[in-house]
Amino acid sequence: MLSRLDAVQVKAMRPRGQLITDFTKVSITQDTVATVKCDGEFQVIAYAQGEIRMLNQWGRERTETEIPALRELTQKLQEREIKQALLSAECYVASGEKMLKLPSLTSTLKGVGNKNQLRLGVFDLHELNNRRMTEPYKWKLQELGMMLGTIQNGTKAYVVPFTFPNTAQDLAELWKTYVEDRSYEGLFVRSNSEYFKVKPRLEADAVIIGINKNHDTFQHQEARSLKLALIDQEGHFTILGDVGSGITQTIGRTLWSLTEHKIADDDKTLWIKPFAVVTVVFESLYQKEQPRFTFDGDFFEIGKVSFVSMRHPRLERFRPDKQASYEDTPTSQVLNGEEHQ
Numbered sequence: 001m002l003s004r005l006d007a008v009q010v011k012a013m014r015p016r017g018q019l020i021t022d023f024t025k026v027s028i029t030q031d032t033v034a035t036v037k038c039d040g041e042f043q044v045i046a047y048a049q050g051e052i053r054m055l056n057q058w059g060r061e062r063t064e065t066e067i068p069a070l071r072e073l074t075q076k077l078q079e080r081e082i083k084q085a086l087l088s089a090e091c092y093v094a095s096g097e098k099m100l101k102l103p104s105l106t107s108t109l110k111g112v113g114n115k116n117q118l119r120l121g122v123f124d125l126h127e128l129n130n131r132r133m134t135e136p137y138k139w140k141l142q143e144l145g146m147m148l149g150t151i152q153n154g155t156k157a158y159v160v161p162f163t164f165p166n167t168a169q170d171l172a173e174l175w176k177t178y179v180e181d182r183s184y185e186g187l188f189v190r191s192n193s194e195y196f197k198v199k200p201r202l203e204a205d206a207v208i209i210g211i212n213k214n215h216d217t218f219q220h221q222e223a224r225s226l227k228l229a230l231i232d233q234e235g236h237f238t239i240l241g242d243v244g245s246g247i248t249q250t251i252g253r254t255l256w257s258l259t260e261h262k263i264a265d266d267d268k269t270l271w272i273k274p275f276a277v278v279t280v281v282f283e284s285l286y287q288k289e290q291p292r293f294t295f296d297g298d299f300f301e302i303g304k305v306s307f308v309s310m311r312h313p314r315l316e317r318f319r320p321d322k323q324a325s326y327e328d329t330p331t332s333q334v335l336n337g338e339e340h341q
Helices: 007-012 068-079 102-109 137-148 168-180 216-220 249-261
Strands: 018-020 033-037 041-048 051-056 084-095 098-100 118-128 157-159 186-191 194-198 202-212 226-231 237-243 262-265 269-272 277-282 284-295 299-311 314-318
Touching: 007 051, 018 202, 033 137, 033 168, 041 068, 041 102, 041 118, 051 068, 068 118, 068 137, 068 157, 084 102, 118 137, 137 157, 168 186, 202 237, 202 249, 202 284, 226 277, 237 277, 237 299, 249 262, 249 269, 277 299
Parallel strands: 018 194, 118 157
Antiparallel strands: 033 186, 041 051, 041 084, 084 098, 084 118, 186 194, 202 226, 202 269, 202 277, 226 237, 237 284, 262 269, 277 314, 284 299
């Protein structure tokens, strides 16, 4: 039950996959499953004997008062005479059939917005009636569909839309219906032992580790060019590249506050404590040797590694919901595994 879980364990339950933009690259087998990906906040939900609790990866518990959809989820489980269940879900915001982006969820959870627009898309079943679920994922999705119903019912809590594709056309139909027409974030595809996040564009969540001083506006106390990095399984930082596009004068002045967290300074870069995470979008990646660092109150370069860099990056948004950690900003976002180690 939820009382047995802490934030670290919840975070470990969040599914991860390699980011791609072309679902035709997925090898479809009899075990392939595709679910719709929501732009929301990952949750673990524990239900037992009519009581329900929900915990996110930062240890923040949400209640039925904050999330009316939890009340509906409880009713559905009671109607099915479920005694106990442990579920994974995405909490997100929808207006009509369209999904709204993460900032809408953040503001709604802070009390600004319509709580009745909050949705719970359940996508995994870990325990049922005090039994650990080891059945194939296909079976679990079908079971969740019977327990909770589908999104077409016009309710607030349901199993996420899914398909068991036989061809790429089946994936294309799911993509068209939800990603193109209803603004969902993408698809999550499980195919044998491979896991893919399929999105309309390439993006990564990266850590700001420095402000580049060669930008003219640096002298006017504006941070208009940032140095970004990703983190590997050993906790080392590898440079992903610089980003300046998408940073307006107003944003640059706000980002100047990062200089309060300065840890080092050289001719090219003002290095800062790695804590701020942003989403950066880019057209493509190319192979490049990049510096690799350890961090122990200061950055220490431990050599260069074969890695990647971004073409035409643009700052998309800040991610206060994420931390500078391997779990949230991994190198695996841009590599198939930890190839450079």
